[in-house]
Amino acid sequence: HMHSALIVVEVALSMVLLAGALLMIQSFVKVQRLQFGFDVDRVMSGRLILPPYRYGDAARITQFTRELIPRLQAIPGVDAVGITNYLPLSGWSGGLRFSLEGQPPATETEQPTASFHVANEDYFRSMGIPLISGRTFTDRDTSDAPAVVVVDEALARRHWPGESPVGRRVLIGSSTGPLAHEIVGVVGDVQAHGLEEPVEGGMYLPVWQAPGPVLGITLRTALEPASLASQIGPAVWRIDPEQPVTYVLPMAELASESLAFRRAGMMLASSFGLLALMLAALGIYGVLSYSVTRRTREIGLRVALGATPGRIARLVVREGMLMTGIGIVIGLAAAAALTRFLASVLFDVTPGNPLTYAAVAGILLATALIATWRPARRATSVDPLVAIRTE
Incomplete structure (x- = not known):
């Protein structure tokens, strides 16, 4: 039960972090689609x-x-x-x-x-x-x-x-x-x-x-703008050798720097979200693997009594998806409360967008399904005679 509770917490944390990351990504994409009103490339x-x-x-x-x-x-x-x-x-x-x-x-x-x-x-x-x-x-x-x-x-x-x-x-x-x-x-x-x-x-x-x-x-x-960098200074110094020249940069670099803060925030949030997702997947896999090992005799008896491999697999998958589902519900409530604090750094994105939460929930469910596959497959290969003899 303690292991299962930890998995629920990990999934809930993943829900919060991934929701924040997805909101930041949407905001960054919308900002990038805007126009500066001038040519930044040449x-x-x-x-x-x-x-x-x-x-x-x-x-x-x-x-x-x-x-x-x-x-x-x-x-x-x-x-x-x-x-x-x-x-x-x-x-x-x-x-x-x-x-x-x-x-x-x-x-x-x-x-x-x-x-x-x-x-x-x-x-x-x-x-x-x-x-x-x-x-x-x-x-x-x-x-x-x-x-x-x-x-x-x-x-x-x-x-x-x-x-x-x-x-x-x-x-x-x-x-x-x-x-x-x-x-x-x-x-x-x-x-x-x-x-x-x-x-x-x-x-x-x-x-x-x-x-x-x-x-x-x-x-x-029409050339690469950076190729002109070394020639601006000499043009100035022919008039005044003591005149400093600063900000010798392609305009595209200035444009990129103007998005640096938002880009860094998006990457940081995405990194934490992906790390939490990976830990949740490993946790689900570990708990279910341990559960299959602990329930080897039970699974063997079920097979001996006529349970099909599909039914055994569903038993394992259901356990993993139940933990994930509880974690998602808790995570949804936490994300709805916490992502409101992101409103000041979001651009043209609503923190409470239901599509964002649905997408994150879908990602978590898909990840959990993948994480349960190997333990479920191992459970279907249990030999009832060997399992009972081992006990």
């Missing part, structure tokens, strides 16, 4: 932080950026060079407050906010971010030209639902007061902070109208 990235003692004003930053772009374009295999401030998935971000032209002025705390990005004319092409309407930036969008801005779909839906924002104007604060920017285009949404984070709604300003010390580099290539 883009190489890098980041520069220009020190203020060498690049203390907008003119110097602009001059450095204008010298950098053609040097990066000269790298063999580069199809487009993008410049931004904060690379998607890098963990860096910025925001700004704005107001809609024609609306009553609001206090600073009441003003709407948007994530803030700068971009050169080839940034959207380098990243594969689609243009929805209007246009993106051109080389004419300089500091001397009218102030323009590109918004993403999320911001357009929020403030101009059902209509195009192209041609409208937003007021963005500057050192001289709010400056009107004309919206010239709408681009697709980008999951800049990871697939699971909601899109905040963002604005892109031309890099020539809003230069800053943080420069994110995106190189689109």
Whole structure:
């Protein structure tokens, strides 16, 4: 009875761990099916932080950026060079407050906010971010030209639902007061902070109208992106030998790193679940093998009295499945209570999904059936004369 009780506990524990693992796997699969909103496969990235003692004003930053772009374009295999401030998935971000032209002025705390990005004319092409309407930036969008801005779909839906924002104007604060920017285009949404984070709604300003010390580099290539890694640094150092270059990584690697926590959790839960399943299977096999040995005389008598091999096998299988069934019932109750604590780390998956529990119960029953096969087969081969003589 003690052995059987231990098997019931093992099966119940397996039920809980496997249910948690299956929920984590479903969540990971659903996250992977989402789209980042940009091409992660053919883009190489890098980041520069220009020190203020060498690049203390907008003119110097602009001059450095204008010298950098053609040097990066000269790298063999580069199809487009993008410049931004904060690379998607890098963990860096910025925001700004704005107001809609024609609306009553609001206090600073009441003003709407948007994530803030700068971009050169080839940034959207380098990243594969689609243009929805209007246009993106051109080389004419300089500091001397009218102030323009590109918004993403999320911001357009929020403030101009059902209509195009192209041609409208937003007021963005500057050192001289709010400056009107004309919206010239709408681009697709980008999951800049990871697939699971909601899109905040963002604005892109031309890099020539809003230069800053943080420069994110995106190189689109038909080659393997990692093959460009060794050439980004030299292109920068020909302009400034003392300028560090960081985040020299394929965008696919940044995308993979954004899923690292969820991937690790899924693998850990799966490992514990499989270990518990294996221990439960070995336990069922061991208990039934011991039971067959202990009941050899009983089985021999049953055979002598006319019991068929099928009936003997069912006797053993029934014992194993009974332990498994009790363990599953207990495990179901425990899993329903404990998996609720996983809700905060699950994505688009309900902890109480009955199909998940049914699948785990099916796995446990199938495993138990396999574990009972050899003891049941051994029981059907008991020779009644030998069994009785042995006793």
